Amino acid sequence: MDEQLFFKTLNNLCTSKEIFYLLSSLEVMSDTMASGALQRISEVEVDDNGLKNPGVLENEVFRALCFQFEFESSKLSNTGLLNALQALIKLRIDPQSTLMANLLSESEERLGKGQLTAENLCALGESLLELEGPSCATLEQIVNHMQEKDIERWSPREIVMVYKILQVTVREGKQCQNLLNRLNNVTLHTVSQLSPNFTSVILNSLVVLRQTRAVPLVAALCKHSVKHVPYFTDHELVNVLEAFLYFGQKVQIFTESLERHVPKSIFSMHPETVSKVMQYCCKKMILSKPIFDAVAEGFISNADRLTADQIAAYIIPFGTLNYLPPSASSLFRKLETVLHTRLRHFQPHILLNLLHSCVLIQRYPINFLPKIFSPYFLQKLQAQPPGLNRDVMFQLTQLFLTVTLECPFYEGPKLLSKYQVKAFPTLHSSPDFHLFKRVKTGLLHLLKKRIYFASEVSTPYFYVVDIEIKLDEEGFVLPAAQLEEVHRRIALCVDGRNRFCAHSHNLLGQEAIKQRHLQLLGYEVVQIPFFEIENLQNTRKMADYLHKKIFPCTYGLSD
Numbered sequence: 001m002d003e004q005l006f007f008k009t010l011n012n013l014c015t016s017k018e019i020f021y022l023l024s025s026l027e028v029m030s031d032t033m034a035s036g037a038l039q040r041i042s043e044v045e046v047d048d049n050g051l052k053n054p055g056v057l058e059n060e061v062f063r064a065l066c067f068q069f070e071f072e073s074s075k076l077s078n079t080g081l082l083n084a085l086q087a088l089i090k091l092r093i094d095p096q097s098t099l100m101a102n103l104l105s106e107s108e109e110r111l112g113k114g115q116l117t118a119e120n121l122c123a124l125g126e127s128l129l130e131l132e133g134p135s136c137a138t139l140e141q142i143v144n145h146m147q148e149k150d151i152e153r154w155s156p157r158e159i160v161m162v163y164k165i166l167q168v169t170v171r172e173g174k175q176c177q178n179l180l181n182r183l184n185n186v187t188l189h190t191v192s193q194l195s196p197n198f199t200s201v202i203l204n205s206l207v208v209l210r211q212t213r214a215v216p217l218v219a220a221l222c223k224h225s226v227k228h229v230p231y232f233t234d235h236e237l238v239n240v241l242e243a244f245l246y247f248g249q250k251v252q253i254f255t256e257s258l259e260r261h262v263p264k265s266i267f268s269m270h271p272e273t274v275s276k277v278m279q280y281c282c283k284k285m286i287l288s289k290p291i292f293d294a295v296a297e298g299f300i301s302n303a304d305r306l307t308a309d310q311i312a313a314y315i316i317p318f319g320t321l322n323y324l325p326p327s328a329s330s331l332f333r334k335l336e337t338v339l340h341t342r343l344r345h346f347q348p349h350i351l352l353n354l355l356h357s358c359v360l361i362q363r364y365p366i367n368f369l370p371k372i373f374s375p376y377f378l379q380k381l382q383a384q385p386p387g388l389n390r391d392v393m394f395q396l397t398q399l400f401l402t403v404t405l406e407c408p409f410y411e412g413p414k415l416l417s418k419y420q421v422k423a424f425p426t427l428h429s430s431p432d433f434h435l436f437k438r439v440k441t442g443l444l445h446l447l448k449k450r451i452y453f454a455s456e457v458s459t460p461y462f463y464v465v466d467i468e469i470k471l472d473e474e475g476f477v478l479p480a481a482q483l484e485e486v487h488r489r490i491a492l493c494v495d496g497r498n499r500f501c502a503h504s505h506n507l508l509g510q511e512a513i514k515q516r517h518l519q520l521l522g523y524e525v526v527q528i529p530f531f532e533i534e535n536l537q538n539t540r541k542m543a544d545y546l547h548k549k550i551f552p553c554t555y556g557l558s559d
Contacts, residue, residue, distance in 0.1 A: 001026060006033050016041050016053070020061040031072075031080030034065055038087035046090050057091065070099040073106040078116055081106060082123040089130050104131075108138060111145065118149040122161035134168030143169055147179050151186050159187055160198045163205035170209065184214040191220045196228035200236035203243035212247070222249040229257040234270040241276045245283055250502075255286055263294040271306050274298060275313035282317035285508070287501035289325075292318065296325040303338050308346045311338060312354045319357025321501050322509040332363050339368060348380045349392070356395040359402040360509030362516075369403060370412040372396070378419060393421045397462060398513070405520040424462045429510060431456075431466050432496025435530055439494050442542030443467065447477060453492075454480035461521050463514055467492035469550065490550060491523040496530050505531060526550050 001009075006029070013019050019041055023029070029037075045056050056062060069076070069084050076084070085103045093100055107124050110116055116124065121142050128136045146162055154162075162183060170176050187202060194202070203221050206214060225232075225240050232240060244254070262269070262277060274295060281288055299306075299314045306314065315335060318324070325331060335358075339346075346354070355365045355372060371377055378396075382388045400415035436455075443453050457468040470478040473487040499511045507515075515525050526549055536542045 001029075003030060003033055007036060010036060010040050013040065014044060016045055016056050016059070016062075019044070020059055023061050023065070031069075031076045032083070034068065035076075035080045035083035035087065038065060038084050038091075042087040042090040046092075051092055057093075066093075066099050070102055073102045076106070078110065078120045081110075082120055082127070085127050086123060086130075089127055095131055111138070111141060114145065116145065118146065118154055118158050121146055121149070122158045125161055125165045129164065129168065139165050139169045143176060143179070147176075151182050154186065156190055156193050156195075156198050159183065159190065160201050163202050163209075167205040167208045180209065180211065180214075184211065184217045188217045188220060191217070191224050194221075194224060196225075196231045196233075196236055199225050199228055200232060200239040204239040207239075207243050207246045218243070218247045218249065222247070222251050222254065226251065226254045226257050229254070229261050234273040237273055238276045241280045245280060250284055252503075255284075255288060259288050259290040262291045266294040266298040267301065269298075271302070271310045271314075275310050278313055278317045282320050285321065285500075285502045287321045287323055287504050287506050289323070292321075292323055293325045293327070296327045296331045300327060300330050300334050303334050308342065308350060311335070312346075312350045316353055316357040319360035319509045322361060322507055322512045324361055328363075332358070336365075336367070339365075343368070343371070348377060348384055349386070352381065352392065352395055352399075356399055357509070359399060359406075360513050362406070364403070364407050366403070366407060366410055366412075369399065369410065372399065373413040373415050375416075388419070390421065390425060393419055394424055397421050398424065401462065401517060402513070405517055421462065423458055423464060424514075429499055429508075429514070431494045432498060432530065435496045435533070436466070436494050438533070438536075438542060439467070439492070439528055439546070441539055442546050445539050445543040446546050451479045451481070452477045459518075459521070461517070463518060463521075465491045465518065465523070466494045475553075489523050491518050491525050492528055492550070493518075493525060494528045500529075505529065 006026075009022060010019065013022065019037055023037055026033075041056065041062070045052050051057075066088075069088075073081065081103060085100075085107060088100060088103070089095075107127075111121075111124065125139060125142045128138055128142075143162075143165055146165075162179075166176060166180065166183075184206075191199075199221055203218075203225070206218060206221075211218070222240075222244060229237070243249070244251075258277060258280075262274075266274065277291060278295060280286070281291060295314055296318075299311075303311065318331075343351070351368075352372065355368060358365050373396075378388070381392060386392065396415055397420045400420065403410045440453075440455060444450055447453060452469065454468045455466065457465040459465060468480065469490040469492070470480060470482060470486045471488040471490065472478055472485050475488075478486060493511070493515055495507065495511065499508055500506060501508060515527065519525050528546075528549065533542065533545060536545055
């Protein structure tokens, strides 16, 4: 039987018994055919749980094949040698056996003599990674030989294998950046041919190797990954999402593909994958209602099987992006049940982040606040990184302010003043500079004098007001510096795009709670969102808009 017919027949066989019968019928076969048979046996007999039928290894035909490979390794072709090695590793043959030692020794001898092709080098690298892990010294030797090969002719499989080897041998890629530059350029032209697995592996390698300058390749791979979303395994999808986050990629059609995939797959997806999807949405400020609604349903069904970190990863984005799903009542009822039974499993900072995110969307963890404000818990927060830094104290202060303003019935422990910040950080919520400038110019046109409004005003209640206007009892505008006879205070919130979810008019949780609290503290809050003013073409139109928005009854204004 010639090789072509043999492999065609072999690939149609689905059990080791059929394969052994085929091999028994042959009087002569090449080493390539024999190694191909071993590979096919490994394909049908090995699954995610290992070898399905250990009895296969005792079959006399199998043993005869192994005997030939063990004692005639020096006579084998490169392909026969390396294919056999890969198959036997997959079949969990003892690495210390004479058979494996002979095959490895012969492979390394040929490597040293420079007798292996690029395809052979990749096969050997794959075997060594599987057998010895990233610490294997021979991997660097393989990389050195690869640099001498004609990279432009490599197949996608060879390209992927080199990335995998470089990922574990080089890390940041400094020593082999020339090879990486060549590899990145060649890969760019093969992106359209890459399978879901290859796409995921290369993106993961680019992250590990910190290839931040390979922008065209990263962009092409991220765009190519869109069509693979339904076909990625959980692990592959996590790699792709991590690459999107690391390289700052934002591809709208990728999010749309996730929106179609996640709701259909939520009950079969691994919790770590769901957590990474939510992290992707949260970091990119993407409020995807189809994804969030599906994750809420998944949480209600599976919360008891989630780790504490996974619970936090599922829930925190709802608060950050200020969204309550249709199943909100069941979602937070389930969360409260889980917290009651497993509170001690949560690390202090994770628990604080989780409870703080709840109050952003008016879900008040009253039963758990005595623990949060207790000296013992605060000491635990201080003892674990990042300790009681400004962000942590901000969360504690905002939690305390929330129960003070929104839960007057709370009678538990208070947050001691030494743990309270004097002002909330504005780094992430500072007003958009250009938008802010235009609003102030419009106000000046409207009020005639700059003394009638103040900008970026610190309040006694930790918040900073973008623009404050004071009115007397009759509704006349007072100078901003005046302290007496102030009857009303108007807080203008100049909300640029950075205060909303991406491509949305939905305020972020932090902005929503600020405006809610300012109202409860006695301010009249007037929201000036970017989407209402960005098309106003001149100062007069801006002044007219502000007039109608702030003073609909023309309080105290006259020309």
